[in-house]
Amino acid sequence: MSTTHPAHVDSSKYYIPHGSPWPILGSVALFCIMAGAVSYLNDWAGAWAFIPGALLLFGMFFGWFSTVIDESQHGVYNQEVDRSFRMGMIWFIFSEVMFFAAFFGALFYARRLAVPWLGGEGTKVINGLLLWRNYAPGWPTNGPGHVGGLSNGTFSVIPPFGLPAINTLILLTSGLTVTIAHHALRTGKRNVLKIFLALTFLLGFTFVSLQVHEYGEAYRELGLRLSTGIYGSTFFMLTGFHGLHVTIGAIMLTVIWLRTLRGHFTPTHHFAFEAVAWYWHFVDVVWLGLFIFVYWM
Amino acid sequence: MKTRKMKIHSRLLTAAASGLAPALFAPAAHAAWTLNLTPGIDQVSRDIYGLHMLAFWWSVGIAAVVFGFMIYSMVRFRHSKGAVPDTGLTHSTRVEVIWTTIPVLILISMAIPAARVLVETADTAGAQMSIRVTGYQWRWTYEYVGTPVKFVSSLDRRSDAARQLDSGIDPFSVPNYLLSVDHPLVVPAGVKVRVLVTGGDVIHSWWVPALGIKKDAIPGYVNEAWFDVDTDKLGTYRGQCAELCGRDHGFMPIVVQVVSKADFEKWLAQQEADLKKAPATAATTVTTALAAAPALDAAPAAPATAN
């Protein structure tokens, strides 16, 4: 593997790794995962292929990142390489933003256009008269067909100023703690760094568990489910994907924390830390959008 | 004119009696192939045609100039003929400005009429009757809003037999192969008719080139379009479903029979009478076909018969 100790490389040159097995293993892993998912969704042979895939994927990440960390620790990466990593991370986060944009777009389209049109508002008077008589458009809604929800087709939503508000505070705080940690890293206060980094991912995991709890209530009591019309669809897809990202972010924070315990990162040279911090701020911002447009308004 | 009207009229009655339309519309043989868009049979379709030709001739003109210039340069400045490159010729703000502004003007000359026609096509106001068109996999249903008259219109038997894999039937032996139906839509000329298009299962698109109408049939939503056929354009006009809707997307044609207002009213009366007489025949097929679709009584716009 590329763990051939490249310590002797002169870092005046842009480091070009040679052969790495991780990408192809990653592809195989993803393929197995998807094969498993397909076979599960199609009721073929269950999701068994998922397991080796997931394991392989985990191994791939572990191997790939330890290779990179190892190289980084041996000072193989010069400023230019570091800059490549930063740019790469920024553009990756941009792509994530666009992914969420698709779902926010769906939310706004449904609320502002589709639902009113179904109710015969605006240019679509005929809809109300011809297809969906006595449907009063509004939000939240599970549509003129009252799709999903409780047995009587109704459902209620999660009040914004309960758990969601608390979760907002949690995430905002975690954004603060990670910034403090970053500052501590730059000023060489290792202990502050360790403590606040730990706080950050602990807050992250707390957020996730509260979300899980909230989902439980939504499903059991409120009749708010993934299948509860357009509201349920947008609600769970948006918060769900966000929750997934928080989980990933929190795991990455944990990894970074373990690395700080190992004494990695210097006040000047800590791309991995910054990358994770950026990612964390990104999930933070997405949540604000969710809190305002999904829960609150 | 009078005799022609009579013929159509008598045909329609028989058509109504025996639901066997295609046999009657057979003398139409095969439309000869054409190269260009149809000007159509009402104002909107003619305006669209005008727009189409405007854009076409602009394109031809621009192509002539641009390609002409390219070909001139390619011939005139051949290396093999010892042409020496004028390597100093690298940019000129003046020409950039010129070939930015000229296209702008050309585009404006198209944008204005286009916007006009667009507004015209959207203006369903003042429609004298409404027809509800619903697309199903793979047939159309037509309902004359405000009357009990509604029927299913699907590919006629002869085309359907011929279109099967190795049916052994030569398509050329079938009149209007794939473009004829069992029950054509009958509409009056000289009346502003509004079509309310919707889909029963997946998205279809109701397209009659001669009317300049193509409206997608979206399940759960209704789209509006309108036409007002010139009174001298009586006849049969054909179209097809224009949105991929599955296996038999290619086999759900649209046939519109344009008749005079008087003939139309007779036809409509005849239809209602038939429905009363034999609710079993046409009606049942319709009700099954429309099982998915809500009833119509609340729909607006009085039928032509009312005025």
Added chain:
Amino acid sequence: MANIEHAPAAMSGYDAHAGHDAHAGHDEHADHGKPHGFWGRWMTSTNHKDIGTMYLVFSCTMFFIGGSFAMLIRAELFKPGLQFLDPALFNVLTTNHALIMIFGAVMPSFVGLANWMVPMQVGAPDMALPRMNNFSFWLLPFAFTLLIGSIFVPGGGMAGGWTLYPPLSVQTGYALPMAIFAIHLMGASSIMGAINVIVTIMNMRAPGMSLIRMPLFVWTWLITAFLLIAVMPVLAGAVTMLLTDHFFGTSFFNAAGGGDPVMFQHIFWFFGHPEVYIMILPAFGIVSEIIPTFSRKPLFGYDAMVYATASIAFLSFIVWAHHMFTVGLPVASETFFMFSTMLIAIPTGVKVFNWSATLYKGSISYEPPMLWAIAFLIMFSIGGFSGLMLALAPADFQYQDTYFVVAHFHYVLVPGAIFGIIGGVYYWLPKWTGHMYNMTLAKWHFWLSTVFVNVLFFPQHFLGLAGMPRRIPDYSTQFADWNMVSSLGGFAFGASQILFPIIIWQCVHGGVRATDRVWEGARGLEWELPSPAPYHSWTEAPAYSILEHGAPMHETHG
């Protein structure tokens, strides 16, 4: 593993050039650090040239597969009456023909060209993130295993058209999750590829190569990469919604639940329209490299070209609903999208005019790359004109979903994108292999393709205007004549493509030795490297003098 024992060699391969002028010392060291064995050289590769080669070979394969689907389509449409395909299977072929051509042939071949040329053109040793580069390639074979595999599962493949409109696409059976996951993988691959290109361009340019001195291929790819990162995730989101609507009871596209089938079309085309420019901008770049070279004259209006490309990219985000003129949008928005779409003719026109002006007062010779570039110029414009006609909303009511549209996009895609790619390959092939290829055969390839592509697609304009809808396996008799012509042209065009791999194969395995500059009028850093280009491109950033010397002519003369 293989690459371990080769690692030191690789190292010395780097150091070997220390202090050398980039001209010297390459040939004898060219193969240093070139790992061996399929695993070592290809599967684990981190070399931009090897990965580029894999991309190109892959996309060529996909072109042939997608093309053979097209041949089946044309054979079915040869004459009226169902010939030999079940209508459902026909729809499967149409759908997958498009998906394979777009995501398997055109996009990967552009990434392959970027892999080969961008580092060479900006004076970089390799792509910025070599491991990720390998990842983005190796996702593709798996993605297309899923996609093509989905065609063979019970119930058949995706048959809703490449636009995947619900509710129809949601009626798909077993193939649905396979195709959707395949699209997810393709998206991931494109995004990583695009990130790599952007970072390479932004971060690894040779000192002295300012943005405004970059070759146009680099410029167009920079902008394309931005488009990719912006829209591929949106496609991923859209197909994910299809998946959940089908399997988990969400109501995104179900009116009864408060959703809207048309919402999918908005999301899809927000991706889809930029996507079509993703498929043409790099071709613009290639043409902008070829035409000056064979006109022996700098590209006319370099700056205008850059701005035009940027404006096209910007506009591509605000025109998407021109694919939806018939879905019943409010007039106001239809008007907006009609106008914004028409605007695109202006920057595109600027490009066409600048290319023409580059020809003017040049000294033009007609080697194969130039032939393809000129054919591109004229036939892309024809496709553009029909595009402009489609942009007029009321007229589009008549054109939409007819063969007029099919003719439009094949003119911009086949003699557009594909000709651009083929031209690019013929332009750079000697630099890659160190050999010239068989010029006569290449010219045959060109003339056959150019003649028959028109026989294939021009009649489809007539068919569309005469009223033939697209996506139908059988048609009425008045469409018979032109369909037969089109099919014959299709078979001939397809058959002519067989020359392409033959010519490349020959060129790889021998031929007249190519000089470093290859083409008399060629300018740009890639021509400052020896032919064949060394395994590691610019291990030393090119000296400023080389940059000056190799800079695109607009600099040396302008």
